Amino acid sequence: MFSLISFLVVGLIAGALARFLVPGEDKMGIGGTLLLGVVGAFVGGLLAVIFTSATLGSFGPSGLFGSVIGGVVALLVYRQIKK
Numbered sequence: 001m002f003s004l005i006s007f008l009v010v011g012l013i014a015g016a017l018a019r020f021l022v023p024g025e026d027k028m029g030i031g032g033t034l035l036l037g038v039v040g041a042f043v044g045g046l047l048a049v050i051f052t053s054a055t056l057g058s059f060g061p062s063g064l065f066g067s068v069i070g071g072v073v074a075l076l077v078y079r080q081i082k083k
Contacts (some may be wrong), residue, residue, distance in 0.1 A: 007038075007041075008034065008038070010037070010041065010063070010064060010067060011034055011035075011037030011038040011040070011041055011067070012030070012033060012034045012037055013037065013064065014036075014037035014040050014041060014044075014064060014067035014068045014070075014071050015032075015033040015034055015035070015036035015037025015038075015040060015071050016033055016037070017068045017071070018036060018037070018040055018068050018071030018072045018074070018075050019033060019036065019071075019075065021068070021072055022072055022075050022076065024079070026075070026079075036071050036074060036075060036078075037067060037071055039070070039071070039074045040067045040068065040069070040070035040071025040072070040073070040074050040075075041063075041066075041067040041070060041071075042070065043070030043071075043073055043074055044063075044065075044066030044067045044068070044069050044070030044071070045066065045067075045070070046070075047066065047069070047070065047073075048066050
């Protein structure tokens with residue numbers, strides 16, 4: 001239970017940071033920001049597995065950083081699809 005709550009909190013923080021780093025207007029509420037962070041964590045985790053020796057499901061000190069990068073990538077892809 002605690003791991004699910006911490007995952008959602010990290011996802012919310014990562015989504016908010018991704019939205020802050022990518023300029024532009026995105027009309028999404030707290031749920032959309034949370035979803036962006038969770039998708040960003042997934043994308044960041046997959047990128048870490050592809051480009052480093054990380055294992056899938058491992059959470060290290062760079063997990064939030066990877067989640068933010070994944071969130072930025074997901075937000076840019078979302079904007080391209082939305083156009």
